[in-house]
Amino acid sequence: MPRMVTLILGNRDDIEEMSNSSSVVLTTVLKLIDKYDLYGQVAYPKHHKQSEVPDIYRLAAKTKGVFINPALVEPFGLTLIEAAAYGLPVVATKNGGPVDILKALNNGLLVDPHDQKAIADALLKLVADKNLWTECRKNGLKNIHRFSWPEHCRNYLSHVEHCRNRHPTSRLEITPIPEEPMSDSLKDVEDLSLRFSIEGDPKLNGELDAATRQRN
Numbered sequence: 001m002p003r004m005v006t007l008i009l010g011n012r013d014d015i016e017e018m019s020n021s022s023s024v025v026l027t028t029v030l031k032l033i034d035k036y037d038l039y040g041q042v043a044y045p046k047h048h049k050q051s052e053v054p055d056i057y058r059l060a061a062k063t064k065g066v067f068i069n070p071a072l073v074e075p076f077g078l079t080l081i082e083a084a085a086y087g088l089p090v091v092a093t094k095n096g097g098p099v100d101i102l103k104a105l106n107n108g109l110l111v112d113p114h115d116q117k118a119i120a121d122a123l124l125k126l127v128a129d130k131n132l133w134t135e136c137r138k139n140g141l142k143n144i145h146r147f148s149w150p151e152h153c154r155n156y157l158s159h160v161e162h163c164r165n166r167h168p169t170s171r172l173e174i175t176p177i178p179e180e181p182m183s184d185s186l187k188d189v190e191d192l193s194l195r196f197s198i199e200g201d202p203k204l205n206g207e208l209d210a211a212t213r214q215r216n
């Protein structure tokens with residue numbers, strides 16, 4: 001059975017009204033579909049809702065697809081984390097956050113976004129090599145906890161601790177800022193967010209509870 005390729009290329013009513021860079025990409029893709037006579041084999045839906053995004057990742061994983069982020073520069077790369085969480089292997093730009101993400105997750109391949117052949121080779125490799133695809137899927141699912149909020153907070157605090165140990169004599173001077181009265185709906189939000197983020201670590205929770213008690 002022939003594969004249907006689904007391209008999620010941005011919400012639009014009219015290509016002419018998209019930003020210049022987005023409309024150039026979409027127009028190029030439409031021309032390529034025409035050039036290679038791929039009618040009926042490629043879908044490029046005009047709209048999707050944010051609530052449908054999880055199902056798009058799920059569908060891509062279920063049909064043994066690959067997520068690609070070929071940004072020229074990607075400051076972080078939340079979409080890679082999302083793809084990994086749905087068991088979808090990735091091909092991603094080697095410029096920016098994906099380098100660290102793939103080091104932690106080991107769930108795909110990095111490419112030079114200017115190198116068309118490298119992008120095509122990486123996509124084909126992941127689609128064609130079933131063992132590699134499955135390994136990347138498993139690695140992503142196994143390692144995704146490294147990007148959970150509790151893990152992020154633990155890492156952050158351990159980096160702070162490391163810096164403090166390296167410079168034991170330097171002190172952080174904190175100038176107290178006069179507190180604005182909070183509206184009722186915001187009360188305790190600050191403390192709660194801290195507790196949520198390190199939930200599951202009794203040692204850290206204990207330290208924070210003590211700090212909160214001291215402040216009150």
Ligand SMILES: O=c1ccn([C@@H]2O[C@H](COP(=O)(O)OP(=O)(O)O[C@H]3O[C@H](CO)[C@@H](O)[C@H](O)[C@H]3O)[C@@H](O)[C@H]2O)c(=O)[nH]1
Pocket residue numbers: 010011049050053074075076077078079082097
């Ligand atoms: O049509 C879309 C496009 C994106 N998203 C979601 O929006 C979020 C952010 O998407 P992204 O395209 O990465 O957003 P940007 O705001 O352009 O990216 C900035 O913000 C991201 C989130 O912090 C970082 O990962 C990027 O590095 C940074 O450039 C993600 O959860 C996506 O799933 C949708 O729901 N629908």
Ligand SMILES: O=P(O)(O)OC[C@H]1O[C@](O)(CO)[C@@H](O)[C@@H]1O
Pocket residue numbers: 070071072073074075077
């Ligand atoms: O490929 P370009 O033009 O560098 O765009 C990359 C940008 O697009 C996004 O991937 C999505 O908007 C951003 O996260 C990123 O900064």
